[in-house]
Amino acid sequence: MLTDEEKSEIAEELAQAERREQACVEALLAVQKRRGWVSDENLAEIALLLGMTPAELDAVATFYSFVFRKPVGRHVITLCDSMVCWSLGLNPLYEHLKARMGITYGETTKDNRFTLLPASCMGACDRAPVMMIDNDLYGPVEPGAIEGILRKYT
Amino acid sequence: MERPLTKNIRPGQEPLSLVEYEQAGGYLALRKALTSMSPKDVQDAVKASGLRGRGGAGFPTGMKWSFVPLGEHAPKQKYFIVNADEMEPGTFKDRLLLEGDPNLLVEGVILAAYAIQADRAYIFLRQGYTLAAKRLRRAIAEAYAKNYLGKGILGTGYNLDLRLHTSAGRYICGEETALINALEGRRATPRAKPPFPQVSGLWGKPTVVNNVETVMNISPIIANGAEWFKSLSRSVDGGTKVYGVSGRVKRPGAWELPMGTTLRELIEERAGGMQEGFRLRGIIPGGASTDVLLPEHLDVKMDFDSVGKAGSRLGTGTAIVLDDHTCPVGFVHNLEQFFRRESCGWCTPCREGLAWIEQTLRAIESGAGEMSDLDMLAGQCRLLGPGNTFCALAPGAVEPLQSALKYFREDFVRHIKGKKCPWK
Numbered sequence A: 001m002l003t004d005e006e007k008s009e010i011a012e013e014l015a016q017a018e019r020r021e022q023a024c025v026e027a028l029l030a031v032q033k034r035r036g037w038v039s040d041e042n043l044a045e046i047a048l049l050l051g052m053t054p055a056e057l058d059a060v061a062t063f064y065s066f067v068f069r070k071p072v073g074r075h076v077i078t079l080c081d082s083m084v085c086w087s088l089g090l091n092p093l094y095e096h097l098k099a100r101m102g103i104t105y106g107e108t109t110k111d112n113r114f115t116l117l118p119a120s121c122m123g124a125c126d127r128a129p130v131m132m133i134d135n136d137l138y139g140p141v142e143p144g145a146i147e148g149i150l151r152k153y154t
Numbered sequence B: 001m002e003r004p005l006t007k008n009i010r011p012g013q014e015p016l017s018l019v020e021y022e023q024a025g026g027y028l029a030l031r032k033a034l035t036s037m038s039p040k041d042v043q044d045a046v047k048a049s050g051l052r053g054r055g056g057a058g059f060p061t062g063m064k065w066s067f068v069p070l071g072e073h074a075p076k077q078k079y080f081i082v083n084a085d086e087m088e089p090g091t092f093k094d095r096l097l098l099e100g101d102p103n104l105l106v107e108g109v110i111l112a113a114y115a116i117q118a119d120r121a122y123i124f125l126r127q128g129y130t131l132a133a134k135r136l137r138r139a140i141a142e143a144y145a146k147n148y149l150g151k152g153i154l155g156t157g158y159n160l161d162l163r164l165h166t167s168a169g170r171y172i173c174g175e176e177t178a179l180i181n182a183l184e185g186r187r188a189t190p191r192a193k194p195p196f197p198q199v200s201g202l203w204g205k206p207t208v209v210n211n212v213e214t215v216m217n218i219s220p221i222i223a224n225g226a227e228w229f230k231s232l233s234r235s236v237d238g239g240t241k242v243y244g245v246s247g248r249v250k251r252p253g254a255w256e257l258p259m260g261t262t263l264r265e266l267i268e269e270r271a272g273g274m275q276e277g278f279r280l281r282g283i284i285p286g287g288a289s290t291d292v293l294l295p296e297h298l299d300v301k302m303d304f305d306s307v308g309k310a311g312s313r314l315g316t317g318t319a320i321v322l323d324d325h326t327c328p329v330g331f332v333h334n335l336e337q338f339f340r341r342e343s344c345g346w347c348t349p350c351r352e353g354l355a356w357i358e359q360t361l362r363a364i365e366s367g368a369g370e371m372s373d374l375d376m377l378a379g380q381c382r383l384l385g386p387g388n389t390f391c392a393l394a395p396g397a398v399e400p401l402q403s404a405l406k407y408f409r410e411d412f413v414r415h416i417k418g419k420k421c422p423w424k
């Protein structure tokens, strides 16, 4: 069940939209912001508010890399795996994170603290290699600096 | 040297507030346009400046606007959209502009929307640009508070609403018709053209989509005129350009310079040259979907025609350097992995062709390639070329591949004959 807070944020987005379905990405993200991901049950409820069928909404939701339709950890780490970051040290960074956390791309640590994902260019190629944790951008990231960065996310 | 796009940007500091922006001469152009120029006058001023789109294709901006039907019989509802989806590997110029001077973008939006008589505008911002989103929200709110947006702008009869949409991460959303579908709340696959968006765009209404950097040029052009704009440039295309360099250079970054600055000046002077111990092997001049150039092309001027004559495209004007310690096959494989992942899957040649290309490059890189793969790849480059796919993603994807096959053929052959990557 969506909370009242979620429903009212979606209502605010709907009030500004020209047509109801226009607010669909905003609505999905409003729910994801609070729960980390969007479950089938939540998706169906959002679809109802937007006047879409669940299938229509899921066609949009699954199209985007950053609408999560499966549970994720408390924090999501994304590594840019596009060309500039790849050529400036993505692999050592990835190997370090993998060994440190015992997970590969798409997995979540056992304590549910981190999910690790690859991502396309983050538009910060001048700072390659680049990593994001939730909404925070880091770059250039040296493997040695990772420990200090991770400590900020509990 | 004048830097109309970045003059207000103070690295590492907050952007100017609306009041500071006004003190620096901001919103004078809007005042001038709304009080003494017709929409057609604004269009003509932009046309005369010769401004060409900075989103990659270089389409003349004034001409694009002129396709929008105006006058009594035109549809009343029209839209202006800023394309801030910047997701092409190697491209980070719009981030600098959005974070650095959001007011200049908002003023440009109002001028452009006025020129095509749109009463609603959108900024379509990519996922992950959270700082840009925060600063844009503030600039928009301040513009509403001062009645630069909203009803009866500056006491005239002109009304405009501006909304920020933040996307959720997919490169194809930058293609303008896919972007329009995304804004309507649909799956962001591209649309057939014609009809072009200027005639039938968002919900079938006339719509113009322009790149962030394009829009930021509008206010300076209205304020200072076409001749001034042309005089900024070192080539036939007017204005300045925000160029960038990334890869193994000493000082990667982005700089506003006269249009027509050479690759040599960008790489050797601005970016400080290659890092110690690394040599330059190749350059992708304008984002991942442009053909590779070689060190022999360093004296090419970075303007639309000159880069075209050298066999590539200016694209977004942000160059990526390939160094001699990086495997060129791995480099191209990484690129095609991006395009394969980001293909929207709508049309068969792109969906299947990019997958085939990516797997073949992976095989060659790991030592399992065959000589016949090179002909197959060259054939795919033709099959995915212009005219064979639904949108320009696929033709863009094969540009760096076709030139890598030409310029780095011996590296491909060494992988195949030696059955391993010589860089590993």
Ligand SMILES: Cc1cc2nc3c(=O)[nH]c(=O)nc-3n(C[C@H](O)[C@H](O)[C@H](O)COP(=O)(O)O)c2cc1C
Binding pocket: B052, B053, B054, B055, B056, B057, B058, B059, B061, B064, B083, B084, B085, B086, B087, B088, B171, B172, B173, B174, B175, B176, B177, B209, B210, B211, B212, B214, B215, B391, B392, B393
């Ligand atoms: C796959 C693909 C991605 C694109 N991404 C962007 C983008 O992120 N930003 C952009 O301004 N233009 C992008 N474009 C180009 C747009 O379709 C369009 O030409 C441009 O926004 C027009 O603006 P301009 O005339 O000001 O250059 C992309 C095109 C394609 C085919």
Ligand code: SF4
Binding pocket: B172, B189, B190, B342, B343, B344, B345, B346, B347, B348, B350, B351, B389, B390, B391, B392, B393, B394
């Ligand atoms: S070329 Fe690729 S991205 Fe463009 S419509 Fe076809 S499948 Fe989609």
Ligand code: FES
Binding pocket: A080, A081, A082, A083, A084, A085, A086, A120, A121, A122, A123, A124, A125, A126, A128, A130, B089, B090, B091
């Ligand atoms: S390639 Fe990693 S941020 Fe652009």
